[in-house]
Amino acid sequence: MNDLTSLVDWSRAQFALTAMYHWLFVPLTLGLSVIVAIMESIYFKTRDPRWLATTKFWMTIFGINFAMGVATGIILEFEFGTNWSNYSWFVGDIFGAPLAIEGLLAFFMEATFIAVMFFGWKKVSPRFHLASTWLTAVGASLSALWILVANSWMQYPVGMEFNPHEMRNVMDDFWALVLSPVAINKFFHSVLSGWTLAGVFVIGVSAWLLLKKRNVAMAVRSIKVAGWIGLAGIVATLGTGDGSAKVVSEVQPMKLAAMEGLYKGSCGQSIVAAGILNPDKQIGDDQDPYLIDISIPYGLSVLAEGDPDAFIPGVEDLLNGISLTPQGDTIRGISYAERIERGKAAHEALRRFDIAKAAGDESAMLLAHADLKKDFDYFGYGYFDSVEEAVPDIPMTFYAFHIMVILGGYFLLFYIVVLLLAYKKRGFLEGNKWWQLLAMISIPLVWICSEAGWVVAEVGRQPWVIEGLMPARAAISSIPTSSVITTFTLFAIIFTGLLVAEINIMLKYISRKSKENID
């Protein structure tokens, strides 16, 4: 392993560690803030002290979780500079804007009103307090909006042009960033998956209260609110997931191929509902990619293109630049080998531009600029030495995608059953320990589902930090690998230590409050 590869791998590991820890807390914040706001709204309308107690119970849990989200979030923003300094310059003109807007529009709103939410019960009017609770929830979602716009732009870079004088990309269409189909899908998919996660959490904790026969009325109240929020969340998450698949098919076909473990595509491509990959499978050999697979005919063509006969390319098709017509005729596009060649030509043109600029030779600059424009779409490929470098980790992407989808389907069923029980079979809801245990087991499952979603999104787009434009190896800071290993270790220890404390605090709090009569 050479030094650059090691540095890139450790920097990626550090970012992944931070992001995955951060995402343990963010979806709960997104969903629980809405659930708490609805509970407080009911209290505001009814002035029923039981709703006040219910609101405060979940609000305290929200606060414990929120602190961890903040702690892990600050590192993420600054890691773009500390570990990905080339990235920060190459696209900072575009990427920095949503981050700054996030701070200005969302973070101040959250920080200001969360203080009123926790400390303002006796200091501000009930109406102002309720408004503060809602504004905290709005601030959390607004924050998600802008960081997801930024992330979506990395997956689908639009609204920019390359400036060879400064060797960076600059923004030329702000609305193209904000309204890109990737951004819209990602925002709703991520935020509403937070509702799903928080709903399962509230129902799981409430099920424990029912199991212990403590504060039964509060538990049922909580299950009803969380059930509706969660159902709305999972329905919308599945809907936007379908939209995401179509967008990925269009703008990140390599990711889609990795999600399905698809090496050679076809017209009327089936989708693997569940399966086990063949670990010996290599690109270019004739081995079956799956040891076991349960497939649905035409499924992937329908999912990705809405057309059962559409051609879906596999990894090898993409590398070779091959696609098929519905009639089975082969169309030759640009292969990855050609992309690498043209990317290196773009690099060379930029070098010539730089030399001409230093010499003040304007005609040479114009010539070099024209050559650069011709090949710039493949600029990022110029960093690769082989086509295999452009392929993501297929097993990790495949399994993460299938875990997410299977669990997503389970949670749709879960919410329908929970709401039916809450409204039609209350005795079963309160008395049956098997469903209560199932609800409790669902808590870790929903986190696995949520994290798996981000693994698909981020591992599936490798090796790019910006799709087609900049691979991770070109985005790196010039720091010793040992420094990154040290900070990785520090973060791992600190985050894990704090997570242990957080979970323990939550468990103690839930246990202690359950023994009080909140009903």
Place this chain on the structure above:
Amino acid sequence: METYEILQSYWWFLISVLGAALVFLLFVQGGQTMLLGARSDLQRTMMVNSLGRKWELSFTTLVVFGGAFFASFPLFYSTSFGGAYWLWMLILLGFVLQAVSYEFRKKKGNVYGTRTFDIFLCINGILGCMLLGVAVGTFFFGAEFTVQKGNLLNTAAPAISTWSPTHGLEAIFHWRNLLLGIAVLFLARMQAALYFINTIDDGANYRQQRKAVLVNGGVFVLLFVVFLVILLTADGHQADILDGREVITIVPFKYFHNFIEMWWALAALLIGVAAVIYAYAKTVLCDNYKCGIWYSGIGTALVVMSLFWVAGYNGTAYYPSLLDPASSLTISNSSSSPFTLTVMSWVTVIIPFVVAYIAYAWYSLNKKPITPDEMSGDDHKY
């Protein structure tokens, strides 16, 4: 002045405002360094709860400061954060500890005990103040880096900025940066004591905090005067345009000249210093005076803004390179494009609204001072 230059200047002004707000809000960090010296658990609890209603604001201001710098001057973000790795990582680690400590410290089952989280708050207080001061110190006294954008095409080593092998540790142990860092720490401690006086209704606390103002304020004034003398006699990096290219030269007494040539920066410095000294003197000399935090806060903000102005305006390189003066960063060679700055400037029309709701929420929470009785109640507290 061309539109692009106006936008760059506007964004440097906003950076200075955010920097000023951040240094003012460092009273939260300053207060955290005083928790372990509290005379009783009750007093410590009152102090924590007084600070606890503002910690997220100081934390958020740091995050927005970073985000705004990224959006408006991305070459600084790229160069400084990726280069002074250990300086920024230590700052961030301190803030990670802070973010959980308020919420966790008194909670049952927090595993490590209340004292551990109080120590975390103390660590954040010391590291946060000192190292942010050190980071600002590098705006005047420089850092060991070079920038070569052409490196982007070197596939084996593509990083455009390179630093000395110590990656920020050299900045931390540079005595002039350290001097400013320690001055910021004592300023934050003085302001924290003024804030406690303003927000906690307890006689014993008042007497103790008044002494804290006397001691910490005294040390701060002494250190700041030394810093000011060093700054006014220091060389600076001047950027000029010759034949269409930016040329950077080292100019003696650059910051002194900047104050003379930009009267408004000098006025802000003098008014700011006068306001801080007024707050300090009146709190120490007058019994029952509790409003010092406001004069001190406004004064601090004015001084910090004036320092940012002399660091970046008047053709000054705000991030001087000690290894290669031509690599130094100025507000013109490190900024975002005119398009991005314009978009971002439209977004800033919301700032008055943001300031208004922060002020209203601040007033609503602080209009009733914290009392010992409140700490024994059933409400949410840290």
